[in-house]
Amino acid sequence: MDKIKFNIPPRTGREMEHIQRAIEGGKICGDGEYTGLCNDWIRRQTGSAGAYLTTSCTQALEMAALMADIQSGDEVILPSFTFVSTANAFALRGARLVFVDIRPDTNNIDEALIEEAITDKTKAIACVHYAGVGCEMDTILDIARRNSLCVIEDAAQGVCAYYKGRALGSMGDYGCFSFHETKNYSMGEGGAILIRDPEKTDMAEIIREKGTDRSRFLRGQVDKYSWVSIGSSYLPSDINAAYLWPQLEDAEKINEQRLGSWHAYYQRLAHLQDKGLLELPVIPEECQHNAHMFYIKTQDLEERDALIRHLKEQGISAVFHYVPLHSAAAGSRYGRFHGEDRYTTRESQRLLRLPMYYGLTLDQVDRVTEQIDRFYRK
Numbered sequence: 113m114d115k116i117k118f119n120i121p122p123r124t125g126r127e128m129e130h131i132q133r134a135i136e137g138g139k140i141c142g143d144g145e146y147t148g149l150c151n152d153w154i155r156r157q158t159g160s161a162g163a164y165l166t167t168s169c170t171q172a173l174e175m176a177a178l179m180a181d182i183q184s185g186d187e188v189i190l191p192s193f194t195f196v197s198t199a200n201a202f203a204l205r206g207a208r209l210v211f212v213d214i215r216p217d218t219n220n221i222d223e224a225l226i227e228e229a230i231t232d233k234t235k236a237i238a239c240v241h242y243a244g245v246g247c248e249m250d251t252i253l254d255i256a257r258r259n260s261l262c263v264i265e266d267a268a269q270g271v272c273a274y275y276k277g278r279a280l281g282s283m284g285d286y287g288c289f290s291f292h293e294t295k296n297y298s299m300g301e302g303g304a305i306l307i308r309d310p311e312k313t314d315m316a317e318i319i320r321e322k323g324t325d326r327s328r329f330l331r332g333q334v335d336k337y338s339w340v341s342i343g344s345s346y347l348p349s350d351i352n353a354a355y356l357w358p359q360l361e362d363a364e365k366i367n368e369q370r371l372g373s374w375h376a377y378y379q380r381l382a383h384l385q386d387k388g389l390l391e392l393p394v395i396p397e398e399c400q401h402n403a404h405m406f407y408i409k410t411q412d413l414e415e416r417d418a419l420i421r422h423l424k425e426q427g428i429s430a431v432f433h434y435v436p437l438h439s440a441a442a443g444s445r446y447g448r449f450h451g452e453d454r455y456t457t458r459e460s461q462r463l464l465r466l467p468m469y470y471g472l473t474l475d476q477v478d479r480v481t482e483q484i485d486r487f488y489r490k
């Protein structure tokens with residue numbers, strides 16, 4: 113029987129056509145025609161003042177840390193249950209990381225624990241929309257406003273997902289998307305930064321263009337360009353943007369197909385949750401998710417690892433993440449956990465991600481869920 117992979121990078125079938133056009137257009141560096149199309153699409157789709165493709169979400173986060181003017185000794189509040197890039201972006205600027213526990217239902221930062229982690233050094237809150245399910249943003253934005261903090265959304269998994277009708281990534285000062293091959297929409301390696309405040313788009317263009325005002329020069333707003341701030345090169349090649357573009361054109365179709373797989377998993381596994389054998393994802397009413405991920409939670413680590421082995425024997429690849437950052441070597445060097453780790457470690461040990469990608473068939477979902485059934489019957 114065919115193996116079922118954990119992920120297959122999304123493709124529409126029109127990628128070659130667009131890549132060829134990008135090459136024949138003779139401009140393959142950053143900010144060509146396809147980058148412009150993608151930027152405009154993201155800006156419209158999210159209602160952001162500015163949206164710019166970057167070479168990764170990691171780079172978008174690093175750019176956000178520069179935009180937020182994070183300095184050595186500042187503190188940034190974030191969950192420990194996240195990918196390393198959320199933390200690296202701020203540690204690279206010399207900030208101290210202050211990890212806060214997650215909620216056991218969504219695995220997002222527990223908004224009720226943020227306020228007590230704030231000190232006079234706190235500069236920003238970095239929240240992560242795990243599995244494309246929004247954090248409790250109204251509470252987080254209110255805390256930030258009352259304490260004059262910047263909010264950075266790691267919306268790597270949140271493209272085309274919403275909280276109370278607002279696009280993930282568009283609510284904080286800065287939002288960061290990923291277009292890595294494991295995400296819902298992909299250009300191999302890539303990402304985007306979203307800017308909420310129209311007065312900050314000029315600075316974003318400067319920081320993204322090596323600290324120069326080259327973007328203004330290209331628009332004819334200045335007659336030569338020069339070095340105006342620190343910055344870096346965050347522009348992807350237009351060839352990569354040409355790969356992404358047809359997927360953005362088909363964004364709705366891709367989203368619906370993924371949601372179909374997600375709901376099929378949920379229906380076929382619901383009886384195991386009813387029997388108290390495992391837990392399924394929780395989607396709060398105010399959140400419209402994008403089926404970035406389908407995960408289950410087992411009783412404990414031992415059961416999770418046994419289930420991974422069982423699925424592997426059946427040719428099904430299921431994976432787990434994240435090793436909590438505060439328990440890693442660099443985590444204790446660059447940060448501290450504030451308060452009690454009630455859920456971060458526990459939930460990360462119970463979590464198992466099932467195969468999920470654009471093109472996963474209902475037959476494949478059936479094969480996965482039948483094997484999970486069989487495991488629990490043993």
Ligand SMILES: *Cc1c(COP(=O)(O)O)cnc(C)c1O
Nearest residue numbers: 168169170195197268290292302
């Ligand atoms: C994938 C991911 C990233 C990193 O994205 P890249 O585009 O690979 O740099 C960052 N944060 C989270 C939560 C992610 O899932």
